[in-house]
Amino acid sequence: MWLAAWIAMTVPAPLVFFEGSHRWEEHQNVSTALWWTMGALPVLAAVVAARWTRYTGRRRTCSALLAATVAATLISGVFLGLSVAVYRWVIPLDGAADWWGVLSTGVLLAAGGAAVGHLIGLAGVRPGRPAGRHGYLIGGAVAVLGVLFAQLAVQLGAEGSTSQYDVIGYGGVGPNAGVPGEPGTLRLPAAGRYAILAVGPAPRNPDCRVAGVGLADRSAELVTIPPGDYGSDAASYAWVAWFDVPDSGTYSLTCRSYDEAASYLVGEVPHIKGAVGALIHWPSAAIWLLGAVPGLLIIAARYANRRKLAEPPTGSRRTATGARSR
CATH class of the missing domain: 2.60.120 (Jelly Rolls)
Structure with missing residues (x-):
């Protein structure tokens, strides 16, 4: 779920927003796309820290705060690195970015968001978890949306990653x-x-x-x-x-x-820079499958969790076996 939301907020969202809010001949600068990433980062860190605090036990100690902050910052850093890789090598938009500055600032934002998330976890504020088949429905919806927006994201990314192009006609x-x-x-x-x-x-x-x-x-x-x-x-x-x-x-x-x-x-x-220059030539089915991956991961994770919850603990199985033998 987190991966799907992160991809949606940091790749298609800034591209589609820029396309709808600017003149068609304007090219998007990489900094405008990274603002979306930096804005989403503390929110992600807060969610991770809150869940970490709930699952490890709500303890109002400095060590608990430090553990939640470090864990959430590391996880958020992985997501930040993924976005940096996308805009560095897959969809290299116009303009320049201080990539090390982005990473260092992102770590600070993630740490701040994680601290807030730890406090939220201590307060017991938690969103309801989807039960039953809701997880499958959410995963299916995310997969469908990914299929619908995958080609648009590739198209806008290719347009934004094109070097200055003057149309010179040969007939x-x-x-x-x-x-x-x-x-x-x-x-x-x-x-x-x-x-x-x-x-x-x-x-x-x-x-x-x-x-x-x-x-x-x-x-x-x-x-x-x-x-x-x-x-x-x-x-x-x-x-x-x-x-x-x-x-x-x-x-x-x-x-x-x-x-x-x-x-x-x-x-x-x-001349289209980055891997997106090759993606525009991929078969449509491959692009659709790529867009559906986050939703499929949600479905797979939900299936694995249901199987894990359906299995009785090892101690319970032993107790039941002993009772039947007596």
Whole structure:
């Protein structure tokens, strides 16, 4: 449960909030995302310390306070390290961050939250634990939400992790990029990989084919989770497909989709930093499974707890066996 809540508050929440509260051409700075992490950290530490105090016995001693604070700070530090790793290597957003400063400040915030949590635990304030099948329902709901938001988080993360990208068109197809109703002509300056960009609201899953110098008619590879928000006020673009060419020269491009007025432009491949640059090419099923992991962990933990509670203590089993033998 804690892992699911932490992931939701520190990864999708800041990305979605920024997307909804800023202009589309603005890029999110890593510091704005880390504020969410730093704000959630003392809350997590307080919850951990309160539970630690309840389960170890409510003792109003300095040693009990120290034990609860250290335990909660260490656990919260692991979660903080997870978030730092995400924004350092998986979704490296724009801007710079003092990572050691983030870690040291986070430890202080966690220690303060843990001290407050210990006092809450001493007071006996505790949320009710879900009983029966409620744990399974919560886990299932978290898994469904994870599946729904996984692709959005990857898409927004890829957009925020894209280095400065200027759209330089080498030709295209459609009324806004070429001659309507005719194959597009591409003049590519070098061998290598090129991106097919959807112009404006064009469908994100076109059937595009490229042919030309030393290249037979070949289908372009779709990007599973197309990052967008490229371009300027004049037009926005989304990276929807890519293809490789063996040499420079003139090529032809055809793209078919359900929108006959759709336009597609060929340009350089956006440079997306971090592991999220690979995640956008993963199969959708793998991304959905990744998003469902926190909910599945809740279900697994609930199942393990129910089995543990259902087993009678060892001493009880021995007593019952002795009574039957007599």
